[in-house]
């Protein structure tokens with residue numbers, strides 16, 4: 001994943017892929033999830049060169065849509081976590097990824113975070129522009145409000 005700009009994940013080059021991607025169902029706009037079942041549960045993300053298949057199982061609990069989806073198809077679907085803060089579109093693959101972004105913005109210790117590796121890839125503009133407590137609070141409230149178990 002490159003670090004330079006872009007409004008959404010679509011503009012990034014990917015060398016790492018998340019196992020779970022939380023999405024907005026293109027059919028009913030409710031919460032959906034794409035899980036790469038070839039990747040073991042305990043792995044949060046995997047590298048391009050890993051021999052895992054790049055096929056995810058898309059599943060929407062609301063309209064019961066379920067199908068296989070590849071990486072380029074996933075990129076056409078809206079992410080579940082996407083919010084405007086300071087004219088920046090802050091997005092994440094999933095709740096844990098957003099949690100990492102928030103902790104990084106708060107300058108918390110993220111060394112032991114399961115997504116710590118991705119800290120390097122956080123959009124530099126977010127780090128520059130999102131510093132105010134109220135902005136970070138907005139992100140925290142957003143995560144709490146949107147999170148799905």
Ligand SMILES: [Zn+2]
Pocket residue numbers: 025026027028029030032060061062063064065
């Ligand atoms: Zn749906």
